[in-house]
Amino acid sequence: AQKVTQAQTEISVVEKEDVTLDCVYETRDTTYYLFWYKQPPSGELVFLIRRNSFDEQNEISGRYSWNFQKSTSSFNFTITASQVVDSAVYFCALSEASDSWGKFQFGAGTQVVVTP
Amino acid sequence: NAGVTQTPKFRVLKTGQSMTLLCAQDMNHEYMYWYRQDPGMGLRLIHYSVGEGTTAKGEVPDGYNVSRLKKQNFLLGLESAAPSQTSVYFCASSLGTLSNQPQHFGDGTRLSIL
Numbered sequence: 211a212q213k214v215t216q217a218q219t220e221i222s223v224v225e226k227e228d229v230t231l232d233c234v235y236e237t238r239d240t241t242y243y244l245f246w247y248k249q250p251p252s253g254e255l256v257f258l259i260r261r262n263s264f265d266e267q268n269e270i271s272g273r274y275s276w277n278f279q280k281s282t283s284s285f286n287f288t289i290t291a292s293q294v295v296d297s298a299v300y301f302c303a304l305s306e307a308s309d310s311w312g313k314f315q316f317g318a319g320t321q322v323v324v325t326p
Numbered sequence: 327n328a329g330v331t332q333t334p335k336f337r338v339l340k341t342g343q344s345m346t347l348l349c350a351q352d353m354n355h356e357y358m359y360w361y362r363q364d365p366g367m368g369l370r371l372i373h374y375s376v377g378e379g380t381t382a383k384g385e386v387p388d389g390y391n392v393s394r395l396k397k398q399n400f401l402l403g404l405e406s407a408a409p410s411q412t413s414v415y416f417c418a419s420s421l422g423t424l425s426n427q428p429q430h431f432g433d434g435t436r437l438s439i440l
Contacts, residue, residue, distance in 0.1 A: 216368075243426040245428060254431065255416065260428055301369070312427055314369075
């Protein structure tokens with residue numbers, strides 16, 4: 211069963227627009243961890259953020275912000291004032307504390323296309 | 327900083343050929359993982375290792391074998407390549423011990439099976 215759902219396959223925006231990427235997860239664990247990764251056109255995977263299930267504080271890092279809501283099992287990611295360099299595939303991932311080996315469940319990814 | 331290094335970066339094989347993908351990490355990480363990335367499916371775990379000399383099956387292990395003879399290296403083998411194994415392969419490593427550790431990825435190996 212899919213544990214991480216990224217329903218948006220592709221989002222296209224014009225530069226300076228805001229874009230929000232949805233991530234919905236499913237787990238029975240009370241302790242778990244959520245991650246976001248960026249995969250630019252060059253192909254590498256870049257770690258962006260980790261959030262644990264006990265910390266529902268939203269986080270802002272420059273133009274990036276994350277909204278974690280346990281009530282809706284969502285961990286959404288917003289890029290404010292998008293730039294062409296934000297064009298990439300973004301992956302959400304879940305790691306459950308019951309899994310001692312730190313395995314990730316990845317979503318299918320959301321392609322963000324930012325045009326000038 | 328090298329981090330996680332994968333070799334080769336590209337490879338074309340004929341059906342039935344065999345090959346080995348090498349992953350090397352210089353971060354003294356305990357855990358290592360092999361994924362494959364296919365369009366619309368995200369990353370799927372093939373095999374993983376939680377320490378030197380140990381390996382385990384992931385979500386899609388069929389057709390692949392792995393070995394971790396040294397802590398820093400994790401090898402992925404295809405004994406008899408099939409077109410369905412055409413994919414981009416990523417290796418990752420993490421500090422281990424806790425499931426909250428981020429995984430650090432290599433740049434990927436693009437493999438085509440004809």
